[in-house]
Amino acid sequence: MLQLSLYPELIEAGCDEAGRGCLAGPVFAAAVILPKDFECEVLNDSKQLTEKERYTLRPLIEEKALAWAVGIVDHKEIDKINILNASFLAMKRAVAALKILPEHLLIDGNRFCGYEGIKHTCVVKGDGKFMPIAAASVLAKTYRDDYMLQLHKEYPLYDWDNNKGYPTKKHRAAIREHGATPYHRMSFNLLDSQLELKFS
Secondary structure (H helix, E strand, O other): OOEOOOOOOOOEEEEEEEOOOOOEOOEEEEEEEOOOOOOOOOOOOHHHOOHHHHHHHHHHHHHHOOEEEEEEEOHHHHHHHOHHHHHHHHHHHHHHOOOOOOOEEEEEOOOOOOEOOEEEEEEOOHHHOEHHHHHHHHHHHHHHHHHHHHHHHHOHHHOHHHHOOOOOHHHHHHHHHHOEOOOEOOOOOOOOOOOOOOEO
């Protein structure tokens, strides 16, 4: 069973990101403040849930949460500031968009750049330990998946409806054959070999 909070006396927001390892598209992050009486046995790290479970949980989280928000950093910003800083920025944007100001942040992972005026605790594999982080992981993942499904309609050759921008063999084969799209992260190693890329 996941813990509801680290500091029960504080207004605590869980934060997590999705899309850090992708070759294309933005990184999404979510911040979620859950009520003190929140219960949900199914809630877990989004990677441990089925797609159907994630999309079933999303409206429940949005309805029950005291506050929730999603932050986005696009591929161009990622190329400028690197993916680690982009992940931090997406989390900060999500926190800034919350309608309630949290007193403490639970951050998934081992590092965070900090949010001015709010203390934070980093939790390695926190999405499998704390409900607010797990809830944030579900929102970040599903909203990013929705976004990549829209991009797939524009560029169907890259299989983004299945891989969501992650570096699968089919995705890399499409890059090799058709070149990079305007949504690819050019600071990433798009191919697993040093072939020169053409732009579409």
